[in-house]
Each structure stands twice: as C-alpha cells, then as structure tokens.
Amino acid sequence: MMLQNKNAVIYGAGGSLGGAVAKAFAAAGARVFLTGRRAASVQQTADAIAAAGGRAEVAIVDGFDEAAVSTHLDSVVATAGSVDISFNAIDVPVIQNIPLIEISTDDYIRPMTLTLQTRYITAIATAKRMMRQRSGVILSLTATPGGIGYPYTGGFAATCAAIESLSRNLASELGGYGIRVVNIRSGGSPDSRVFREAIENEPAFMEPFLGQLKVDTMLKALPLMADIAGVAVFLASDMAGKITGVTVDVTAGTTAGLNYKAKF
Numbered sequence: 435m436m437l438q439n440k441n442a443v444i445y446g447a448g449g450s451l452g453g454a455v456a457k458a459f460a461a462a463g464a465r466v467f468l469t470g471r472r473a474a475s476v477q478q479t480a481d482a483i484a485a486a487g488g489r490a491e492v493a494i495v496d497g498f499d500e501a502a503v504s505t506h507l508d509s510v511v512a513t514a515g516s517v518d519i520s521f522n523a524i525d526v527p528v529i530q531n532i533p534l535i536e537i538s539t540d541d542y543i544r545p546m547t548l549t550l551q552t553r554y555i556t557a558i559a560t561a562k563r564m565m566r567q568r569s570g571v572i573l574s575l576t577a578t579p580g581g582i583g584y585p586y587t588g589g590f591a592a593t594c595a596a597i598e599s600l601s602r603n604l605a606s607e608l609g610g611y612g613i614r615v616v617n618i619r620s621g622g623s624p625d626s627r628v629f630r631e632a633i634e635n636e637p638a639f640m641e642p643f644l645g646q647l648k649v650d651t652m653l654k655a656l657p658l659m660a661d662i663a664g665v666a667v668f669l670a671s672d673m674a675g676k677i678t679g680v681t682v683d684v685t686a687g688t689t690a691g692l693n694y695k696a697k698f
Contacts, residue, residue, distance in 0.1 A: 435463030436671040442519035443467045443510060445497045445556050448475025450627035451575070451659055452523030453482075458663035459670065460488030464519065467510050469495035497524045497552040503559045511563055519670045520560040521573045524552045525628075528590045542589040549593045553600060557615075561608055568612045571670045574601050575662070576619050576681065581689035594619075598681050605679030614678035616669045621651060621685030623659045652687025 442459045446452040447468035453475075460466045460483040468490055470476040476492050483490040491513075495506045510517055528545040529537060557572050564570030579587045580594030598617050605615035623629065624644055633640045648654050665684050668674055683689055 436667055436673065437519070438463035440464040440518040440670070441467065441510065441514040441516055442521065442670065443469065443507065443517055443560065445469050445495070445520075445522040445552070446524035447479050448472055449523055449525055450625075450630075451623065451662065452521070453479040454659040454663045455521055455523065455666045456490070457483055457486070457488070458660075458667050459519065459521075460490060461486060462667045462671070464670075465489045465514060466491070467506075467514075468492050469497065469506060471496055497522065497556055498548070500555050500559065503555055507559055507563055516567050517560055517563050517570060519571050519573070520556060521575075521666060521670075522553050522556045523575060524549075526552075526593075528588055528593070530588045530590055531586050532588060533586065534588070537588050542592075545589040546593045546596055550596055550600065553597055557600070557604060561604065561613060564613045565608070565611045570613045572601075572604065572608075572613065572615045573666055573669060574615075574617045576617055578619065578621050578685050578688050580619055580681070581683065581685070601681065602679050609678060614669075614674070616674070616677055616679075617681040618662060618665055618669070619681050619683045619685060619689070620662050621657050621688050622647060623662060624656050625658050647688075650688050651685065652691060655686055657684050657686055 437459055442464045444452055444456045447456045448470040456466050456468055456479050468476050468480055473494055480490040480492045493506050496502050526545050526548045529541040560572055574597050576594035576597050579591035580598050584591050601615050601617040647656055662684055
C-alpha cells in the first residue's frame with residue numbers, strides 16, 4: 435500500500451487514462467477525489483474503485499475554471515486534511531496527421547492554450563495548498579513528441595514540450611516547500627480509449643500505424659495504461675522522494691534511439 439494515508443485529486447477522472455491512474459492510486463491505498471465535467475463517466479470510475487474496496491469521492495469540477503478548482507480543493511482539505519497528490523489527465527482535441535505548413539494558426543495554437551490553461555490552473559491551485567502543508571506531489575503527462583522531433587503531430591508536440599517545461603519550472607520554485615513536480619512521458623497506450631476508437635473506426639490505417647510505433651520502441655511493445663498508472667503510483671509515493679523536476683520516460687525507449695534500425 436504505497437499510497438496509504440495519501441489524498442489524491444484526479445482531474446479528468448472519467449477518461450480512460452485518468453480513470454486508470456485513479457484506480458491504481460486507490461489500489462495503492464490512497465483516498466481519491468475524482469473530478470470531471472461529465473458525472474456519468476466519473477461515477478463509473480468511482481464505482482469500479484468502490485467495487486475493488488477502494489475509497490473514492492466524486493465532484494463535478496470544470497478544470498478550466500479557477501474558482502471551481504479552488505473551491506473543490508478547499509473542500510478536499512476540509513474533508514481529508516491535506517492534498518498529497520494531484521494528477522491532471524484532462525484531454526484536449528488536437529489536429530494531427532497534417533503537415534505544419536497546412537495547419538491553420540488556430541488549430542496549431544488551440545491545444546497549447548487549452549491544455550496549458552487547465553494544467554496551470556490545477557497545478558497552481560494545488561501548489562498553494564501544498565505550500566501551506568509543506569509537502570505534496572504534482573504529476574503531469576505528455577507523450578513522445580515532447581522529447582523528439584515528431585512529424586505531423588501539429589500543435590500536440592509543442593503542447594507536450596510546454597507541459598514538460600512547466601513541470602520543470604514548478605519543481606524548481608516549489609522544491610523548497612517539500613513539493614515534488616514530475617512529468618510522465620508516455621509512448622501512447624493502445625488500450626486507451628482514443629486508440630481503441632481509432633482502431634474501430636480506421637482499422638486499415640491503425641494496424642500498420644501501431645506496428646510502426648512498436649518498431650520505433652526499443653522493447654518492440656508500447657506501454658499500456660497499467661504501465662503508466664504503475665509509474666504514477668511509484669512517483670507519487672515516498673519511494674520516489676528525491677525525484678523531482680524531471681520527465682520520466684515511459685515510451686519503451688522511443689525517444690532514446692533510432693530503434694527501427696535494430697535488426698532481430
């Protein structure tokens with residue numbers, strides 16, 4: 435029970451990855467406070483946690499609304515005594531698979547603006563509470579384009595790079611208060627909702643696409659949601675007590691080498 439007696443707030447807990455991390459936190463002993471804008475999907479995650487014997491509470495919170503986020507965090511502190519872990523998994527649509535020279539300015543900028551808006555709002559509001567208690571962990575998530583040049587990813591690549599920069603700078607400013615800030619870089623989980631829906635809708639495109647993604651890894655396998663959730667549990671735990679200000683790469687080696695050249 436690596437997160438026993440910890441209180442975790444998850445934004446976007448109704449999404450597939452947000453839900454997976456929330457379940458993993460609960461399984462590791464944390465009391466989880468699930469938020470989202472759609473009650474049904476967030477409640478689904480809470481029901482799954484409760485069925486497994488975990489503790490979960492649901493609140494409808496707009497992660498783009500500073501006042502709503504602040505009010506909810508005050509409620510969590512009043513109820514549980516502290517906010518020990520924060521993880522924002524709110525998804526923002528992005529235009530990809532188009533050359534940069536063909537993407538409109540709005541389509542390029544929008545994912546950066548919206549994603550940074552909610553990440554900044556939730557991180558800063560959480561940090562203010564954690565500063566008073568002089569402890570806490572703020573986690574974020576990016577993907578492979580945050581670490582390497584990655585063609586046809588549109589504004590998503592710049593969004594990932596910006597989130598990683600925000601994470602580093604927050605860690606630098608908050609470390610003196612005992613707060614750790616860590617980003618997780620995923621290689622894309624084929625069992626996540628976005629991949630599953632793409633496979634169902636465009637099987638002819640997705641099969642070779644996923645095959646190439648696997649070839650681009652060192653392990654010839656993509657990280658599943660359970661892999662990302664497991665890393666999140668470790669980073670949120672006291673076992674990772676001296677890890678901060680970095681992006682932990684869980685891309686199965688994609689960002690570390692020209693792996694398609696390896697012959698087996």
